[in-house]
Amino acid sequence: MSGIEQTFPVFSLISIFVIGLLFGSFFNVVIIRLPQEKSFWGGRSHCTKCGKLIAWYHNLPLLSFLWLRGKCADCGERISPQYWIVELVTALLFVWVYLNTGLSLNFVGYTIFCSLLLVISVIDLYHRIIPDELSLGGMAAGFVFSFLWAETTWVHSLLGILLGGGVFLAVALFYEKVAGREGLGGGDIKLLGMIGAWLGFQSILLVILISSAVGSVVGVVYMIWKKGDLKSAIPFGPFLALAAFVCAFFGKGLQYLLYPSIP
Numbered sequence: 142m143s144g145i146e147q148t149f150p151v152f153s154l155i156s157i158f159v160i161g162l163l164f165g166s167f168f169n170v171v172i173i174r175l176p177q178e179k180s181f182w183g184g185r186s187h188c189t190k191c192g193k194l195i196a197w198y199h200n201l202p203l204l205s206f207l208w209l210r211g212k213c214a215d216c217g218e219r220i221s222p223q224y225w226i227v228e229l230v231t232a233l234l235f236v237w238v239y240l241n242t243g244l245s246l247n248f249v250g251y252t253i254f255c256s257l258l259l260v261i262s263v264i265d266l267y268h269r270i271i272p273d274e275l276s277l278g279g280m281a282a283g284f285v286f287s288f289l290w291a292e293t294t295w296v297h298s299l300l301g302i303l304l305g306g307g308v309f310l311a312v313a314l315f316y317e318k319v320a321g322r323e324g325l326g327g328g329d330i331k332l333l334g335m336i337g338a339w340l341g342f343q344s345i346l347l348v349i350l351i352s353s354a355v356g357s358v359v360g361v362v363y364m365i366w367k368k369g370d371l372k373s374a375i376p377f378g379p380f381l382a383l384a385a386f387v388c389a390f391f392g393k394g395l396q397y398l399l400y401p402s403i404p
Contacts, residue, residue: 157239158232162202165231168260169224175275176268202228223263230259241390250286251389254279254339258382261332265378271328276335283338293341301337305345309333329377336385344388351384352377 167181174181186195206225213220234255242248257279265271280302287298309330337345356377363375 153244154236154239157235161232161235162228164235164256165228166200166202166224168231168256169227171260172223172227172263172267175272176264176270203232227259227263231256234259237390246290247292250290250292250339253282253286254389255386257282257335258385262379262382265328265376269376271332271378273331276328276331280331280335280338283335286339293339297341297343298338300342301340301345302334303337304342305337305348306330306334308345308349329381332378332381336381336388340385340388340392344385344392347388347392348381348384351387352380355383356380 170181170186186200203225206220209220211220211222211225212218235252238248238251238255242251257275261271261275261279264275284295284298284302287293287295293301333345333348336348340348356375359380360375
């Protein structure tokens, strides 16, 4: 860590937390506008019910939600808890990455990767889609970072893209042929390719195992709760994102068990 980080550790953590809140606020804009194909670079936020522009002091991450008690200051419409949840989770993710990497190139890389996973998960939960701007853009960013950091090589990154996308594509085509309906969407295939770009091809099997296990448990609970059947549709993207996060920070040992001869 730098001298400033060592001298003012609490100040550093608070600063990273606040920066995470600010990014989380922007991520909410992306989550809302990207599926609607609206620009998220311009235009002020407004209430979805009364349409009035939100004053800057009513748009402070997390604080404004608490101050306004989760309601619009003008019409009293309840504000979706998504806003403060995304802001808080982003801030905690930034702090987590900082505690694991310090202020370094790895901090930049892992915050980008984790942010992509978070935004993709929320959009997939709400809309059952994974925008190409995020999956393909994240795939390209992961490949670029393979030249900049030591977490993976460009060869492992490229193989991760090919293997990640290829495995799920084969599974999707096989399932569609046998079941006569789509099981995995194209977004899931691209997302796994993106994960492979960041974590390397060694991560693919572990990501699939973790996401499938967690997804199966959640799927069974969901079917029992909703009294549905095997056709009940739940997005798989959040499970892939969770598995990728686990692999990024906890999966090195397991990867070496799966691939003992690969450095």
